[in-house]
Amino acid sequence: MDERLTCLNHLRTGSPYNKPCLLLAVICEIQCGHITTHRVQINPRLLSRYHDLYELVSGERHRANPWLPLWHLRNDRGPAGPIWSPDYADSLAPVADQLGQPRSMNQLLERFSSARLDDELFAALQKSDLAREACSLLAHRYLGDDKATLERLMSHLDTELASGDYQRHPERLADGIKEAAPVPARSAAFRSLVLEAYDYRCAASRLRYITPDYRYLVEAAHLIPFSVTQDDRPSNGLALTPNLHWAMDNHLIAPGPDHHWHVSPAVDHLVADNDWLCRLDRQPLVLPRDERWRPAPEALAWRLDHLRR
Structure with missing residues (x-):
């Protein structure tokens, strides 16, 4: 295992789904070309991915609370520092450590709308092979209690990561069916690109x-x-x-x-x-x-x- 990924084995998980689902969503966004620097914007596309993953592993989309992992991930260590460093509003930066847990997405977004991913971890997750390894690690380490759920999750992640290659190279979407079974990945890329465009x-x-x-x-x-x-x-x-x-x-x-x-x-x-x-x-x-x-x-x-x- 790449040393930069070992931090993913040591997440503090009060809820078993929150942080792993958020990190999986971030990895997919990186591999789809939506996150191109270590700064992660908290936008509807990222939050939608998080909810999709949370629903897949829990079956209860309505119970997802994305502000919890977005807030608490700052306490986990990455290869070079905190995994997640919020970009606090200037007025809140001096008292950030004294703030209590936000109780909604609106409260969290009042504090910050972007955060910096650990530089070394981001560099690792840009590589497709390490991104796949990180996804497998998170899925098996935190989300793999039920075999059927784990299989669905890994199939979903395989499709999303393959879709990312199409999204970075949309000209390939005109080439017709050439690979063995690319239809789900192509369809996911088409949907994402079209909805984002509009x-x-x-x-x-x-x-x-x-x-x-x-x-x-x-x-x-x-x-x-x-x-x-x-x-x-x-x-x-x-x-x-x-x-x-x-x-x-x-x-x-x-x-x-x-x-x-x-x-x-x-x-x-x-x-x-x-x-x-x-x-x-x-x-x-x-x-x-x-x-x-x-x-x-x-x-x-x-x-x-x-x-x-």
Whole structure:
């Protein structure tokens, strides 16, 4: 074992899930290219990963309390110092050690919204082989009491780490199926990249909602179906609420190359129950700020060509 990982064997775990799940979430974020320095931003994506892992190992997502590991991890030692050093607000830094435990995420974020991971540990976790070793260590050391749960967790982590390679190299998502079984990793990468590109906002209704336990309202929808092109690039996707994802897949609505929504003539405008669809007609398509991820013109044309007539 790499010496820099030995600190992971000695976590102080009052709750058996909190710190291991947070560290696993951080490792996945590093391997997906979202954390590129030793400074870790406490953002919805990281918290969503933590909740996903907590739910997987405990079966009780609603019991996750991310502010606890985010606060108490500062007391654990890494290879060169504390594993986790919060970047306190200037007014709180002098009295940080005297502060009691926060009782909510809001209370914690009032104190700090980023923290520095031990430099040597961060350097180790940037390497894919050591990241996998760290994941296995944390899973078996703290989360491996139940064999079936451990198998599900390791399968999930394998998918997330493989997905990270696609997220760092999204051009590979246009290559079709070449590896033995890459579909789950490709799908995870497509979902993550698309939802992030649209900031978790529906490209049609503009709705954006993240639940208190960090579930997203929107889904990642293919413009040209994967079965047709095997193209998982973000430019072949949109973020949509489930009902509008369904409507687009059934060719009742379509975004066009003019960057506006079009409603099928098959949808009767005189039926009041259809109003939620009819209101979209000629409404502008929400576009990502990053031009790399804006929908490809040929994908928009495909959708418009397949609108029910």
